[in-house]
Amino acid sequence: MNLHVNYMGLPLKSPIVVSASPLSEKVENIIAMEKAGAGAVVMFSLFEEQIRSEEAIYEEILEQSAYSSAEALSYFPSVSEYPVGIDAYLRIIEKASKEVEIPIIGSLNGITNSGWIDYAKHIEEAGAKGLEINVYYIPADIEMDGRTVEDKYLEIIGLVKKAVSIPVAVKLNPYFSAMANMAKNLDGAGADALVLFNRFYEPDFDIEKMTISHALQLSGPGEIRLSLQWIAILYGRLNASLAASTGVSSSREVIKYILAGANCAMTASALLKHGISYITHMLDEI
Ligand SMILES: Cc1cc2nc3c(=O)[nH]c(=O)nc-3n(C[C@H](O)[C@H](O)[C@H](O)COP(=O)(O)O)c2cc1C
Known part of the structure; x- marks a missing residue:
């Protein structure tokens, strides 16, 4: 059976993409x-916030060393040479791009405009065939209105699109008041491409230990309906491709997402539960 699909202009051998x-x-x-048998692989996200904090820690070490001993300082490379998060991230993309033929899609979570632009360029230069923007923004500011949040997303996609020539996907959360209009504006x-949807970490209480629990719960098949509904609503109305994300637990969810109009179905939890070879099992069933 021919399972080839096209996702944001990238020809994929299969509709199952690793999220x-x-x-x-x-x-x-x-x-x-x-x-x-994965059609493509989306990298874990590069978080600008994390890079900035690593740089800050490094600069602190440098400063302390400078005070303690001039000799110690000479053991430290300059900040730009120091392998902080970004270098390690780019090296994985570079190596993986040489080792596999399937597209490697970078994933970026920026904070500053220059962060979005610079890191997007670095990811492209490292060999990524596409870039997913993971905005992951929780608008907790009580003064911020919906239009301001939407404009932020649109500004980011505009900046990143200007910075790179590889295709750019936006990974969304489902909490826009006018999801269809937001999708049209991003288009x-x-x-x-639009990736529907991201799954935010939601904190919980551990009432036995009286602590806040951040334990991540992996998804189940019952969680596909929100993404399924929006993919069906948006199918055929945008130029952007649609990737389904959340709840792909077996071949059944992949088939449902494709029926709704998704170009591909992404999966993370199922592979964390069953292992990478589970992709083959799902493809065999399809
Ligand atoms: C342990 C774990 C780590 C994740 N890390 C990222 C990440 O770095 N960037 C991102 O955009 N999504 C991340 N996600 C979200 C997944 O890519 C995916 O969108 C979400 O889990 C829903 O898909 P699933 O139901 O197949 O797990 C992560 C998910 C899990 C379970």
Whole structure:
């Protein structure tokens, strides 16, 4: 059976795409994903916030060393040479792009405009065939209205599209008051794909220990309906491709998402539960 699909202008051998997760931290895992039949791999996200804090820590070390001993300082490379998060991230993309034929899609979570632009360029230069923007923004500011939040997304896609020539996907959360209009505006701003939807970490209480619990719960098949509904609503109305994300637990959810109009179905939780070879099992069933 021919399972080839097109996702944001990238020809994929299969509609199952590995979603951003720690599994892509290892190049050997990415090789295993290709062998198992993944159509593409989305890298775990590069978080600008994390890079900035690593740089800040490094600069602090430098300062302390300078005070303690001039000799100690000479053991430290300059900040730009120091392998902070970004370098390690780009190296994985570079290595993986050489080892596999399937597209590697970078994933970026920026904070500043220059962060979005610079890191997007670096990810493209490292060999990524596409870029997913993971805005992951929780508008907790009580003074911020919906239009301001929407404009932020549109500004980011505009900046990133100008910075790179690879296709750019926007990973969305479902909390827009006018989701269809937001999708249309992102499409108009140049998004090559929309990923519906991201799944935010939602904190909980552990009432036995009286602590806040951040334990992540993996998804189940019952969670596909929100994404399924929006993919069906948006299908055929945008230029952007549609990727389904959340709840792909077996071949059944992949088939449902494709029936609704998704170009591809992304999966993270199922692979964390069952292992990378589960992709082959799902493809065999399809
Ligand atoms: C452990 C874990 C780590 C994740 N890390 C990222 C990430 O770095 N960037 C991102 O955009 N999504 C991340 N996600 C979200 C997944 O890519 C995916 O969108 C979400 O889990 C829903 O898909 P699923 O139901 O197949 O798990 C992560 C998910 C899990 C479970």
